Amino acid sequence: xxxxxxxxxxxxxxxxxxxxxxxxxxxxxxxxxxxxxxxxxxxxxxxxxxxxxxxxxxxxxxxxxxxxxxxxxxxxxxxxxxxxxxxxxxxxxxxxxxxxxxxxxxxxxxxxxxxxxxxxxxxxxxxxxxxxxxxxxxxxxxxxxxxxxxxxxxxxxxxxxxxxxxxxxxxxxxxxxxxxxxxxxxxxxxxxxxxxxxxxxxxxxxxxxxxxxxxxxxxxxxxxxxxxxxxxxxxxxxxxxxxxxxxxxxxxxxxxxxxxxxxxxxxxxxxxxxxxxxxxxxxxxxxxxxxxxxxxxxxxxxxxxxxxxxxxxxxxxxxxxxxxxxxxxxxxxxxxxxxxxxxxxxxxxxxxxxxxxxxxxxxxxxxxxxxxxxxxxxxxxxxxxxxxxxxxxxxxxxxxxxxxxxxxxxxxxxxxxxxxxxxxxxxxxxxxxxxxxxxxxxxxxxxxxxxxxxxxxxxxxxxxxxxxxxxxxxxxxxxxxxxxxxxxxxxxxxxxxxxxxxxxxxxxxxxxxxxxxxxxxxxxxxxxxxxxxxxxxxxxxxxxxxxxxxxxxxxxxxxxxxxxxxxxxxxxxxxxxxxxxxxxxxxxxxxxxxxxxxxxxxxxxxxxxxxxxxxxx
Amino acid sequence: xxxxxxxxxxxxxxxxxxxxxxxxxxxxxxxxxxxxxxxxxxxxxxxxxxxxxxxxxxxxxxxxxxxxxxxxxxxxxxxxxxxxxxxxxxxxxxxxxxxxxxxxxxxxxxxxxxxxxxxxxxxxxxxxxxxxxxxxxxxxxxxxxxxxxxxxxxxxxxxxxxxxxxxxxxxxxxxxxxxxxxxxxxxxxxxxxxxxxxxxxxxxxxxxxx
Numbered sequence: 001x002x003x004x005x006x007x008x009x010x011x012x013x014x015x016x017x018x019x020x021x022x023x024x025x026x027x028x029x030x031x032x033x034x035x036x037x038x039x040x041x042x043x044x045x046x047x048x049x050x051x052x053x054x055x056x057x058x059x060x061x062x063x064x065x066x067x068x069x070x071x072x073x074x075x076x077x078x079x080x081x082x083x084x085x086x087x088x089x090x091x092x093x094x095x096x097x098x099x100x101x102x103x104x105x106x107x108x109x110x111x112x113x114x115x116x117x118x119x120x121x122x123x124x125x126x127x128x129x130x131x132x133x134x135x136x137x138x139x140x141x142x143x144x145x146x147x148x149x150x151x152x153x154x155x156x157x158x159x160x161x162x163x164x165x166x167x168x169x170x171x172x173x174x175x176x177x178x179x180x181x182x183x184x185x186x187x188x189x190x191x192x193x194x195x196x197x198x199x200x201x202x203x204x205x206x207x208x209x210x211x212x213x214x215x216x217x218x219x220x221x222x223x224x225x226x227x228x229x230x231x232x233x234x235x236x237x238x239x240x241x242x243x244x245x246x247x248x249x250x251x252x253x254x255x256x257x258x259x260x261x262x263x264x265x266x267x268x269x270x271x272x273x274x275x276x277x278x279x280x281x282x283x284x285x286x287x288x289x290x291x292x293x294x295x296x297x298x299x300x301x302x303x304x305x306x307x308x309x310x311x312x313x314x315x316x317x318x319x320x321x322x323x324x325x326x327x328x329x330x331x332x333x334x335x336x337x338x339x340x341x342x343x344x345x346x347x348x349x350x351x352x353x354x355x356x357x358x359x360x361x362x363x364x365x366x367x368x369x370x371x372x373x374x375x376x377x378x379x380x381x382x383x384x385x386x387x388x389x390x391x392x393x394x395x396x397x398x399x400x401x402x403x404x405x406x407x408x409x410x411x412x413x414x415x416x417x418x419x420x421x422x423x424x425x426x427x428x429x430x431x432x433x434x435x436x437x438x439x440x441x442x443x444x445x446x447x448x449x450x451x452x453x454x455x456x457x458x459x460x461x462x463x464x465x466x467x468x469x470x471x472x473x474x475x476x477x478x479x480x481x482x483x484x485x486x487x488x489x490x491x492x493x494x495x496x497x498x499x500x501x502x503x504x505x506x507x508x509x510x511x512x513x514x515x516x517x518x519x520x521x522x523x524x525x526x527x528x529x530x531x532x533x534x535x536x537x538x539x540x541x542x543x544x545x546x547x548x549x550x551x552x553x554x555x556x557x558x559x560x561x562x563x564x565x566x567x568x569x570x571x572x573x574x575x576x577x578x579x580x581x582x583x584x585x586x587x588x589x590x591x592x593x594x595x596x597x598x599x600x601x602x603x604x605x606x607x608x609x610x611x612x613x614x615x616x617x
Numbered sequence: 618x619x620x621x622x623x624x625x626x627x628x629x630x631x632x633x634x635x636x637x638x639x640x641x642x643x644x645x646x647x648x649x650x651x652x653x654x655x656x657x658x659x660x661x662x663x664x665x666x667x668x669x670x671x672x673x674x675x676x677x678x679x680x681x682x683x684x685x686x687x688x689x690x691x692x693x694x695x696x697x698x699x700x701x702x703x704x705x706x707x708x709x710x711x712x713x714x715x716x717x718x719x720x721x722x723x724x725x726x727x728x729x730x731x732x733x734x735x736x737x738x739x740x741x742x743x744x745x746x747x748x749x750x751x752x753x754x755x756x757x758x759x760x761x762x763x764x765x766x767x768x769x770x771x772x773x774x775x776x777x778x779x780x781x782x783x784x785x786x787x788x789x790x791x792x793x794x795x796x797x798x799x800x801x802x803x804x805x806x807x808x809x810x811x812x813x814x815x816x817x818x819x820x821x822x823x824x825x826x827x
Binding site: 127 | 687688689691693694695697699701703756770772773774775776777778802806807808810811812816817818819820821822824825826
C-alpha cells in the first residue's frame with residue numbers, strides 16, 4: 001500500500017468515525033423562556049439569618065446523629081432534632097410561610113411516600129406538565145416540588161411568594177448522609193421522573209444532600225432566576241444527575257455526579273446573556289458558573305443543548321463515555337445556537353468508558369422492568385449516542401473559550417469542533433444554515449499528560465471539520481508530537497490547511513465544512529436505546545484504541561479510577577465510582593489544587609521532552 | 618479413408634494438402650473461427666447484459682417536495698449530504714424522485730415506496746406519477762405521498778433516515794423491484810414533546826417493533 005492509498009484509507013476510516021457524531025443531549029419540557037427578573041445569585045444563609053426554620057427528620061435520624069464524630073455538628077443536629085416537625089420534605093416545603101425560610105433535613109433516607117401515592121397524580125399519562133400542574137400537583141412527576149411563582153399572575157417571577165429564596169440543606173457530615181431516593185414501584189417501574197424540582201423558584205439554594213434513582217432528573221431547576229446547587233450528589237438516574245433549564249444567575253458547585261444515563265451535569269438553555277456579543281471570552285457575565293464538581297462514570301460528564309454562557313472551571317470530568325459536550329441539535333430550546341461557554345482550569349481525562357454494551361441484546365438495560373436493570377448498582381443505560389473517547393465536543397457552537405485545561409487520555413480525541421446546520425434543530429431558514437462553529441478559541445491547554453507527568457496522549461488532540469470563521473488554536477502543548485505542539489486532523493486531511501489557524505492571525509477564514517471530514521452525525525442519530533441500539537454505519541459507540549505511548553500513572557487505581565472499556569471491547573455494566581460516598585470535596589479547593597499541581601508537573605514534563613528532543617522551549 | 622482418396626504424388630492437389638495446417642478441408646478450417654467469434658460475441662453480450670441490465674433505474678436529479686413541505690437540501694453536511702424534511706404531526710407531504718431507465722429495455726414503473734420499517738415517521742399514504750412508461754434513457758418523476766406520524770416512537774433527538782427508495786417495474790410482464798439509492802440521505806428529525814401530541818416522558822413506553 002503506497003502512501004496515497006494509506007492516506008485514503010485513513011481518510012475513510014476517520015470519516016466513518018466522524019460520521020457517528022451526534023449527540024449530546026436534551027430533554028423534553030413545556031415551552032420555556034429565560035427569566036428576566038435580574039435576581040442575584042443567592043448566598044448561603046446561616047440558621048440565624050433565616051426568616052423561619054423548618055426541620056425535617058426520619059425515625060433513623062436520631063441514631064445517625066448519635067453516630068456523628070464531629071461534636072459541633074452533632075450538637076447542631078440534636079438541637080434541630082428537638083424541633084423537628086415533619087417527616088417528609090414536601091410537607092416542609094408546603095409549610096413554608098415566609099420568604100427566606102431555611103429547611104433543614106436531618107440525616108436519613110427520604111422516600112417521600114405521600115408524593116409517590118398522591119391521588120392527584122393518578123391520571124397523569126406521561127405527557128407535558130404545565131406550570132399550573134406543577135403548582136397544583138407537582139407529584140405527577142416530582143418527589144419534591146418547589147414551585148414559586150403564582151400562576152395567577154402574568155409573569156413568571158417568584159415575586160412575593162413564600163417559596164422565593166428558599167434554602168434546603170442537609171445536616172449530615174456528607175451529602176449522602178441525607179438521601180432523597182426515588183426507586184421503583186411494586187411492579188418494577190420508576191416511582192417518579194424527578195427527585196426534586198425547583199420551578200420558577202427564584203433564589204433557591206440547595207445544599208449538602210444526595211439524590212438518586214429517578215426516571216429523568218435527580219435535581220431539576222427550571223425557569224428560575226438565582227439558584228445555587230452546593231455540595232450535592234446526584235447518581236444512578238436514567239437521564240440526568242443535575243439539570244437546569246432556561247435559568248439564570250446560577251451556581252453549581254462542589255458536586256459529584258455519576259452513573260447517569262445521559263449526563264451528570266446539564267445546564268440546558270441557560271439565559272443567553274451574551275447572544276449579541278462577538279467576543280469570545282472571558283466576558284463579564286455568565287448565566288451559570290460550575291466549579292469544584294467531579295463528574296464521572298456517566299454517559300456524558302457534562303452536556304448542554306444550547307449551553308449558553310456557561311462558566312465551567314476547576315472541575316474534574318473523567319471516566320465518562322464523553323466528557324464536556326454542548327450542542328445545537330434540538331428544537332424548542334431557547335437561545336439557539338449555543339454560544340459563549342468558558343472552560344478553564346479543568347481536568348478532562350480518560351473519557352473512554354463504553355456503556356453501549358449494556359443496551360445490546362443480552363445486556364442489563366434490556367431487562368423488561370427498570371427495577372431489574374441494576375441502576376442502583378451503577379448500571380448506565382446510554383440514552384443517546386456519544387463519541388466514546390472524546391474529552392470536549394462542541395457540536396455546533398459559537399464563541400466558546402477553552403483555556404488552560406488539562407486534557408489527556410481521551411482515546412478518540414481531546415477536543416472536537418464541528419458545524420451543525422440549523423435544519424437539524426428545525427430551523428429551515430436558508431440564511432441560518434451556516435450559523436454555527438464560529439469564533440471558538442482553544443488556547444494554552446496542556447494535552448496528553450497526566451498530572452503526575454506520565455504521558456497519556458489523546459487519540460488526537462484537536463479535531464475540526466474546517467467549518468466556520470474565527471476559530472483558532474494557539475499555545476496548546478502536547479506530548480503527542482515531537483515538537484510539543486498539539487496534534488490535529490487538519491495537517492493530514494486539508495490540503496489548504498497545513499496547521500490549525502492560530503488566534504494572532506485572526507483564526508479561520510470562513511469555509512463550509514470539509515466534505516471529507518464532515519461530521520456526519522446522521523447514521524448515529526438513528527441510535528435508539530430500545531429500538532436501534534446499533535445503527536448501521538455508527539462506529540461512534542465502539543471503543544477507540546489506546547493511543548501509542550500511553551504510560552500508566554502510579555496513581556491509577558484499576559479498581560476505582562479506571563472504568564474504561566478495553567479497546568474494541570464492551571464497556572462495563574457498572575463502572576465503579578472514582579470516589580466513595582464520603583469522597584466529595586468540601587470545596588473546589590482540592591480540585592483546583594490538583595489542577596495547579598498538574599499544570600506545574602505537566603509544564604515540566606513538556607519542557608523536559610523538548611529538551612530531550614532538542615527543540616527550543 | 619481420406620488418404621486413400623488422395624494420391625500423394627498428385628501435384629494437382631498442390632499445397633492445399635501440404636503442411637500441418639492444411640490437413641483439414643477449407644470448410645473445417647472456417648468453422649472453429651466462426652464458433653470462436655460467436656462465442657466471443659456471446660460473452661461480450663453477456664458482459665454487456667451484465668453491465669447494462671435490461672432495466673436499470675437511477676436517480677436522475679434532485680429529490681423535490683411539494684410546495685407545502687418545509688424542507689432544505691444541505692449538500693455539505695454528512696459525507697453524503699442530506700435532504701431534510703420538517704415533521705409536522707398529521708400533515709402530509711409529497712417526496713418526488715426523478716428516475717431514469719439506464720437499461721436497454723423499456724419498462725413500466727408501477728410503484729415506488731420506502732422500505733417497510735416499523736413505525737416510520739413518514740408513513741406512505743399513496744404514490745403519484747405511476748404507472749409510467751420509461752423507454753431506455755428516458756426520465757420520469759415518481760412520488761411518494763407520506764403522512765407524518767409515529768413521533769411517539771422516537772426521542773426528541775432522533776432522526777429517521779432514508780438512503781434509498783424501492784421502485785417496482787414491469788417489463789414484458791416480468792415484475793422487478795429496484796433499490797434506487799438517493800444521492801443524499803433523506804432525514805426526518807423527530808418532533809419534541811410539545812409538537813408531538815402522543816409523546817410521553819417514558820422513553821420505553823412505545824417500541825417500534827411492538
